[in-house]
Amino acid sequence: NAGVMQNPRHLVRRRGQEARLRCSPMKGHSHVYWYRQLPEEGLKFMVYLQKENIIDESGMPKERFSAEFPKEGPSILRIQQVVRGDSAAYFCASSPLTGPYGYTFGSGTRLTVV
């Protein structure tokens, strides 16, 4: 039973390019969460999705960032026209349903904008 799979593990983009981060939740999990971790900081919530629905995007920057979780395939976090300040580790987590469960996290994607 594979865990939460994120790819790529490392991603380097030049300023102005697009970054696409992928997350495949654990088998049977239908809830996906994206978090961002800046250097030497804790994780900050970005967006919570269920299949084909964005439930809570209160942590997403208003511009350039979008997320989707289609009926088939992985969840995608998309960052358009990246800037240096987007450099961070982006984590995906999944859970099967609401309740007293801690999430299962992926290993993260480290995005570096040069």
Add this chain to the structure above:
Amino acid sequence: AQTVTQSQPEMSVQEAETVTLSCTYDTSESDYYLFWYKQPPSRQMILVIRQEAYKQQNATENRFSVNFQKAAKSFSLKISDSQLGDAAMYFCAYRSPGNFGNEKLTFGTGTRLTIIP
């Protein structure tokens, strides 16, 4: 909005000794969940222990235990018989009970734990 505070940016402990990491939180909710996560240099977030607020009994997982003081809104982590593999960043996290789509985790800023051989 809920907030989580970890007031110890760094802690160190001698191998085989006991260490306690502090965490306080602020919430107006009566039911919620609390977690401790470990993040080693590999960056993987690993769930260490969790506590349901309605349970008075403190959670325990092998060498890891919590001291949950609901009235004081305190949730400390005790690591007994510290081992070199315990060296990591430790994050305290809060989660609402899960109604109405508000199941996100709110994290503290973390405590870096160093184990001294």
